[in-house]
Amino acid sequence: MRGKDHNLTLYYEVLLEMTITTKLDTLHAAVTCNKWMRYFTTFTRLALVAGFLPAGYVKIIGERFTDLHNNQPMGHYLEALHHTGYYYTFIGYAQIFAALLLLIPRTVVLGTLIYLPIILNICLLSLAVRFEGSLLTAPLMVIACIYLLCWHYDRTKYLLPFNTPPSTVLAPDSKFPKWFFAMVLIVFLAVGFTVTHVFNLMPRNTLTDCETQCDDSTNPAACKAFCEEIHNKGMDLDQSLNKYEHSLKK
Template identity: 75%
Template structure:
């Protein structure tokens, strides 16, 4: 059995399961709920968060807020993607619009170590990929496979225990990864940042990092350099 046939069989077996359809509907609604308020805030011209400008993500969002109609454009794109996800006939189009936006947010979250979306953004990326897999029959023609004939499987109401285990394992794996990926996080305020210093190898060096971010307004890389220098001096 070639790869195309295996993918086709797996895809239609999943789509025939009632519980999988419920999960897919929940995924669509959850993704739409994630973008509707965020997009609306941008459309009406309000700043997305109240993070201060010295915080890396706050610095980026402040600059983004001052980009004029580009800021509004992002808001409309987010709302449009969310609305398309709510309509069954346009789910694929909505997902294709949603995915690059949330992938950009995910990359940004890791680049500036922003805790606010460090967990949710990668999960939303995975959710978009899942929706594209769910609608494989609509996008399979872009793959260099021979397309086998469609075979409608019988309806299946069996609860997908293995799939549920994979979902839970994915959530736990992403959660564990993002919480153990970095030794230092800028956090939202200097006080919050310094709460991690008690568990740091050298608390004084950690506090130098927090001051460099929140008091001196240095970017993340410069603050990490300050931390490394302080770490060497304290040893």
């Protein structure tokens, strides 16, 4: 009986896996045969390419990535990164390489797999130091990479921990996927709203920009002191934030 029950359990597990993979294959085939979805995918690829080519070129020629002041939190990081020598150049070549692979249909998946960890690191860095220069674009680029991996599910599915049947092939479809593009707009607005409202105080790129937040602050003097510490004194971001938040409790 135990053997029979075990075999029955395995049967249901295999059946469940086949059901999931079959549904995913069918969904993937339905999506990829739509011409509007193909247009959007091409746009996504080119947008990611445009995001890395200039950034990578600047690093390869050895120039500093931005003109942020060294006292600014992101400026601290970029200045240190600029002085790492060939590591700085290596990142540039990696960005260029990933971007070029995205231009070639046969190497899109490889390019995305290289692109994703780089942009994910930039995304986390932007959130950590509250850098508004890539606070919106970096999360969207991470989502774009995940989208491309889903688009090429017929290739990436072999990385998943379950068996996959042959891909389903459907006839080309020219119907405009309004619900998909509505979801794209919703995601864009949701990410934009979240990253612009998640922090009540930002270091901004310059002292003047930082102080524009102080008029709406509950403690304008503490806000201006925060900006002064960040941009003129080069103090640690977390320490300055803790000092500012402590002043609000008084």
